[in-house]
Amino acid sequence: MAILLPVKRAFLIYESPSLNEALSRIEEAFVEQRTVLIVGRCWVEYRGRASSKLKPGERIVIVKEDGSLLVHRCRGYEPVNWQPPGCFFKTHMNDNSLTVKAIRRSPRETVIIYFDQIYLLSTFKLIDEGEFSIYASEEDIQKAILLNPSIIEDGFTPIEYEKKVESGFVDVYGVDKEGRMVVIEIKRRTVGKDAVLQLARYIESIKTSAGREVRGILAAPQISGEARDLLTSLGLSFKRVDPKKCSEMFRKVKDKKISDFLQAEEV
């Protein structure tokens, strides 16, 4: 027989709680793996890969159910201090301040937050099964090229994707209408010299092992002037692709696997 226990209200909100009151509510929330949201005056110490100190001020602090931590100042997209998921937390009162300590195991790191005033404390469990989908990634471009190789040039035939070479993976590899080997490096945004060097390295590695001519094509929406100079001097080429159009193209056949797109056999 089922016993109905009293259901704890989902959203707990405390306005300007005392530090002792806040301590109790936060500890409860940690036990129950509730998300904790605090707006208050605090100072922060971080020790780990680097170290940092943040002097007192009013901030927004979030501890999520997965053990991630965010400390946000009044400005900026990025948190001033944080920890990725997986931390465990300790709390205690100390000289008129409430301490929340986030501890990470590997790498060993700690973030310690000292509150001397809390304006808002809220703890809750977020119910969120909503699907997240994103378009116009590098993978979408890759699929579009495999699906419609003429994006690169007439007569291009892809043979493999994510092909392992000595120094890493080639995004797409195939042959042109003259039968020459073609290696394609894909970037979803303006490419700089790094991408050119990366492609050059792949070409070098393949030339050495295959012992024949290899064409290198950088497929991206844009290329910087200096990168183009370098590209040209290395005998490589650039093909403009529009990530959005690629993404739209791919969306029509999104049920297909990448491997279905390959129509030619290895040469």
Place this chain on the structure above:
Amino acid sequence: MAILLPVKRAFLIYESPSLNEALSRIEEAFVEQRTVLIVGRCWVEYRGRASSKLKPGERIVIVKEDGSLLVHRCRGYEPVNWQPPGCFFKTHMNDNSLTVKAIRRSPRETVIIYFDQIYLLSTFKLIDEGEFSIYASEEDIQKAILLNPSIIEDGFTPIEYEKKVESGFVDVYGVDKEGRMVVIEIKRRTVGKDAVLQLARYIESIKTSAGREVRGILAAPQISGEARDLLTSLGLSFKRVDPKKCSEMFRKVKDKKISDFLQAEEV
């Protein structure tokens, strides 16, 4: 004569407001450049460099006074959707949902959030002048090497830092005890093949323009196995440095400028 206006309470907190009530409070907050914190059920569309859709679920939404936007799900360090500072915002009611739209000018991007339920709304101005200081950055290592060149090796004499070469900037450049040119690339953490290639590129560029032998040293706390192989095959070398120790060393003389550390003249 000064007129005392009624002071608006700093922290406004609304528990489960109606969408219409929330709309008014949010619009007020935007006008007054207050930070807006919302916990509620929403769905999100993003269009810009890429596109994304997030189906309904409960999330934490923050709009900061500088026009940055964060949408956080119940897990993870990173926001699921966001905008960096500088957005402007529009709000309106629409078919039983409250819409908050963030618009960025360059690149042109929009994030649209539709709420159909709000559990917590809070608006406030954070007072935060607290200084933030961080230690053990790549710059700290650079300073430590300039301050105490024997970190690299006995007899090493730095000559320049951030020296411009054809393909970028060399972190530190100097001569060894034999008078050979030395180029040092600094990384604050484990280095992979990219850093090796970067150093190799600098060496190549300098060799070409200087027309003489150049030694390359990668200074970092660690190097990956494959990166070490590549390093060796390219005739470069690795020097282990501890970012923390470098940082401590630097802290003792943090009032000095980098340029004060250079004791030798250009050769």
Place this chain on the structure above:
DNA sequence: GAGTGGATTTCGCAT
């Protein structure tokens, strides 16, 4: 505004 490189990058994937 473009271009470059760092970051307590984080994240995911493969070895």
Place this chain on the structure above:
DNA sequence: ATGCGAAGTCCACTC
């Protein structure tokens, strides 16, 4: 665990 590369990366800095 290590290694590697992408990311709507963001950000600071230079030209």
